[in-house]
Amino acid sequence: MTDLAQQLADDKVPSELAQLVQTLAEVSQSISAKVRLGALAGVLGSAGEQNVQGETQKKLDVIANDLLKEALLRLPQVRAVASEEEDDVVGANHGGAYIVAFDPLDGSSNIDINGQIGTIFTVYPARDDVACDSDAQFAQPGRKQVCAGYMLYGPSTQMALTTGGPSRLYTLVPDQQKYQLTEAELRIAPECNEFAINMANQRHWSPVVQGYIANLQAGADGPRGKDFNMRWNGAMVGDVHRVLMRGGIFLYPANTQSKVHNGKLRLLYEANPMAMLVEQAGGSAVVGEQAILDVDPESLHQRVPVILGSGAEVQAFQALS
Ligand SMILES: O=P(O)(O)OC[C@H]1O[C@](O)(COP(=O)(O)O)[C@@H](O)[C@@H]1O
Numbered sequence: 001m002t003d004l005a006q007q008l009a010d011d012k013v014p015s016e017l018a019q020l021v022q023t024l025a026e027v028s029q030s031i032s033a034k035v036r037l038g039a040l041a042g043v044l045g046s047a048g049e050q051n052v053q054g055e056t057q058k059k060l061d062v063i064a065n066d067l068l069k070e071a072l073l074r075l076p077q078v079r080a081v082a083s084e085e086e087d088d089v090v091g092a093n094h095g096g097a098y099i100v101a102f103d104p105l106d107g108s109s110n111i112d113i114n115g116q117i118g119t120i121f122t123v124y125p126a127r128d129d130v131a132c133d134s135d136a137q138f139a140q141p142g143r144k145q146v147c148a149g150y151m152l153y154g155p156s157t158q159m160a161l162t163t164g165g166p167s168r169l170y171t172l173v174p175d176q177q178k179y180q181l182t183e184a185e186l187r188i189a190p191e192c193n194e195f196a197i198n199m200a201n202q203r204h205w206s207p208v209v210q211g212y213i214a215n216l217q218a219g220a221d222g223p224r225g226k227d228f229n230m231r232w233n234g235a236m237v238g239d240v241h242r243v244l245m246r247g248g249i250f251l252y253p254a255n256t257q258s259k260v261h262n263g264k265l266r267l268l269y270e271a272n273p274m275a276m277l278v279e280q281a282g283g284s285a286v287v288g289e290q291a292i293l294d295v296d297p298e299s300l301h302q303r304v305p306v307i308l309g310s311g312a313e314v315q316a317f318q319a320l321s
Pocket residue numbers: 055084103105106107108109198234235236237252264
C-alpha cells in the first residue's frame with residue numbers, strides 16, 4: 001500500500017506543497033473523528049450565526065472552518081486563506097508561496113441527518129503584485145490551481161486529490177491516522193445514464209435546462225433513446241464523488257427567478273476545485289459554453305452555474321445551448 005506522503009513524493013510534488021496537503025489531511029482527520037461521534041461530540045445543530053452569504057451556520061461549519069484556518073495560518077508557505085465561512089481574505093505569511101481556499105463543510109443540510117458531507121479545498125500560487133489579504137490574491141482563473149481536492153466524510157472517509165496530474169483517491173485508516181492510496185487514477189467514462197439535479201427548482205430553470213432534462217426523463221422513448229436514473233445527495237461533495245466513481249452528469253444551473261439567479265455553488269470554493277478534479281479524470285466541467293476553469297473571477301464569493309461529469313453527456317447538454 002502507498003500512503004499519501006509516499007505518493008506525493010513519487011509525484012514529485014514540491015515539499016512545501018506536499019506539507020500543505022499533509023496539513024489539510026491531518027485537519028480532516030480531526031473533523032472526521034468529530035463527524036463519527038456526531039451528537040456525542042456536541043457538533044450537531046446550529047451555531048446561531050449567519051455567514052457572509054446570509055446562510056445560517058451550523059456548529060460543524062464553524063468548527064471545521066476554525067480548525068482549517070488555524071492550521072493553515074501556522075504554515076510559512078501560506079500567504080493567505082479564503083473560506084466560504086469568512087467574510088474576507090485572511091492574510092498570513094508575506095513570504096508564503098501559496099494561497100488556500102476552502103469550503104470547510106460542504107453539504108451543511110446533511111450534518112444533522114447523518115448524511116454525506118465533506119471539505120473542499122484548492123491551492124493557487126500567491127500573487128506578488130497585490131497585498132497578502134487582498135481579494136485579488138484569489139482573482140485567478142481555476143486553470144491556475146496547483147492542487148485541488150475534497151474529503152468525503154461518508155461510511156469511510158476518503159480524499160480525492162490532484163496536484164496537476166491524475167485525480168487520485170485515498171481512504172483514511174483511522175487507527176493509523178493515515179490516508180492510503182486506494183485508486184491511483186480516477187477515470188470518468190464519457191457516456192453515462194445517471195443525472196443529478198435538484199428537481200424542486202425545475203420551474204426556475206432556463207428553457208435549455210428544461211429541454212435537456214425533459215429529454216433525459218423521456219428515456220428510451222425520447223430523443224436520447226436510453227433510460228436515465230437520477231440521484232441527488234444535497235451535498236456537492238457526495239454528488240461529484242459519485243460522478244468520479246461511476247460517471248454521470250451533475251447540474252446546479254442558473255435559477256432564473258430567485259436571488260441565487262447565477263446558480264448556488266461558489267466558483268472559488270466549490271466549482272473550480274471540483275472542475276479540476278473532473279477534468280484530470282477525463283470529464284468536463286462547464287458553466288454553459290465556457291469551461292469553469294476559464295472563468296475570470298469577479299468577486300470572492302461569486303456563484304456560478306455548474307454542469308460537470310461524463311464528457312459526452314456534458315457535450316450533449318452544450319449541443320442544446
Ligand atoms: O439544497 P439544494 O438546493 O439541493 O443545494 C445543494 C447544494 O448546496 C450545497 O450544500 C452548498 O454547499 P454548503 O453546504 O457548503 O453551503 C452543495 O453542496 C449542494 O450541491
